[in-house]
Amino acid sequence: MQRRAAGYTQEQLARLMDVDRTTVHRWEKGTATPQPWQMPKLARLLKVSATQLRSLLPGSSDTVDEPAVTPREDDGRTEVVHRHSQGEQTTAPVASPLAQADGLVADWLSVSSLIEGTATSLPVTEADIGAAEGMLDLFRQLDHTHGARQYQRQVSSYIDNELEALLRRQAADESVARRRARLTAGFCELAGYQAVDTGSPDQAQAYYRRALTLTAVTNDQAYSAYLVAVNLGHLALHCGEPETALRWAASAQAAAGTAASPATRAAITAVVARANARMRRETEATKLIIQAEKLLDTADHQDEPTWIRYFNHAYLADEVAHCLHDLGRAPAARSQLAEALSGVGEDRVRRRAIDAALLAATWLRTGHLDRACAAGRDAVAYAARTGSGRCIERVAGVLADLRAHDDYAPARELREFARVVLPEADGMAVTLSGGS
Incomplete structure (x- = not known):
């Protein structure tokens, strides 16, 4: 068996492929087949070509065309190599x-x-x-x-x-x-x-x-692309540089291609959508949101790499809500936030604090002060349980916007509540609003 010849136990190969050992067992028994995006990495680990791998897998076909992302060490670039059943291959360089x-x-x-x-x-x-x-x-x-x-x-x-x-x-x-x-x-x-x-x-x-x-x-090209898009891309958005976020995330999207898993591609696509939404490109952002949702619908949790299994529909709903808020579509953003909050565990306190703050901002945008104050109170309570600077910033933004309504009793009560349990956010809100 090729796995043993390559020096792996089922458990070792499963860890390298980021799947369960039972998945490798099912591949070898022919009751399941690796996903197309898993084939290039599996071939590299087993030290065989893509064609040889297909012939080794029970019930697999040699006539399937599949793209693979192949690193080139000579110039630091990546080629998307399309292999065809006739043995031909074409390359298209991407950054x-x-x-x-x-x-x-x-x-x-x-x-x-x-x-x-x-x-x-x-x-x-x-x-x-x-x-x-x-x-x-x-x-x-x-x-x-x-x-x-x-x-x-x-x-x-x-x-x-x-x-x-x-x-x-x-x-x-x-x-x-x-x-x-x-x-x-x-x-x-x-x-x-x-x-x-x-x-x-x-x-x-x-x-x-x-x-x-x-x-x-x-x-690990897929994980590299994820780091560039999701981590560096979100960092650029956090720093107020959507153009940089778009450049990085789009590069990652091209480099990952279809060699990355559906959930990985959905997460990357969501960041590209976020950057476009921040730049008010509504048509492009909407198209990308739909694309990310379709990708995630095809994901099989068990076959996804362990590091991306957290990215479910609730996490995607959070990304979509931020897009819609940036596009000025408050009611649609609230609908997505309801799904995001219902699908995230109570232990994800930072996520809940950020989403509650965004929910308060959407209610403020449509003039619903009672609901904005209620969501704002939830955001303060969640943020007070964390040491998250981002939560404090988000809550401070809501409190600063509410200072224009200090004559409204629920707004004053929320500010007093924040002053007691989250003084950092209250102080930052004062600075943001230029008040005292």
């Missing part, structure tokens, strides 16, 4: 998303030297990586619930100490080395996200660049 981040070569040199490890220490094993992955899951959950401020220092410390120690040791085998690089990229992604949350965009870029370097080491 690599990795070229968007400055300092990539320097990061590559520093990180790759660490990945080599040393032979003088005990090798890194699957158990070592599993323990570190457990810590990453824990830190992610704490971040969702409490925001970045309370645990940002611990995450940075873990990266600088425990992870650096793992990177300096020799990996037991190639599977462990790839899993370790992917783990470190995940930690850097989280640290970058936390830096955005605490208002440190330069630090966020540094972490995202390192994460991109590590995905290049593992040749």
Whole structure:
């Protein structure tokens, strides 16, 4: 069997493919077939061509045309290679998303030297990586619930100490080395996200660049595209630069092509829609929203990579709501926010705070002060439970807009409530409104 010849157990191959072990078992038994976007990566891992892979899979056909994204190491660009049943192939060059981040070569040199490890220490094993992955899951959950401020220092410390120690040791085998690089990229992604949350965009870029370097080491084009579009793209939107967000997200969309999973492509497409909506390009944004929804409808949760499984219809509804709000379509945005809030768990406190603040803003836009104050109170209560700078900014924006209605009792009561439980937002609202 080719899997064994390549040196993988079912569990090891499943981890590298970001699927369950039962999925690999079903592939080998012929009761399921890999998705088209999974085929290029599976072929690389099994060290066979795409044609050979199709012949190895029970019940698969050699006549299926499929695009694959193939990295070229000579010029830093990426080619979308279309393979046909007749053996012909055509290439169309597209810009690599990795070229968007400055300092990539320097990061590559520093990180790759660490990945080599040393032979003088005990090798890194699957158990070592599993323990570190457990810590990453824990830190992610704490971040969702409490925001970045309370645990940002611990995450940075873990990266600088425990992870650096793992990177300096020799990996037991190639599977462990790839899993370790992917783990470190995940930690850097989280640290970058936390830096955005605490208002440190330069630090966020540094972490995202390192994460991109590590995905290049593992040749994970889909995850690279996700980092460029969803992380760097959202950072650009947060910094008020929709043109930059559009450039990055569109580059990622082209580079990922159909080699990325449906949920990954939906998440990337949603960011392209967000950038267009921010620039008031309603027709293009609407078209992209529909495209993202169709992509997500085709996603199979079990077959999606583990790092994108969070992106369900509730998360897409949040992205759509932001688009509609930026386009001035408040009632439609509220409809999407209802779906976003109903589909997100109570433990996702930061997400709920941001969506409640956006809901309050939509009610304000249509002059419904009672409902705006009610949603604003929810936003304050949720934000007070986190250390999220973004939540405080969103709530402060609502409070600043409500200062024009200080003669209205519910607005005054909301401000007093915020002054007690979320004084940072109240103080920021005063500054935003130029009042006292």
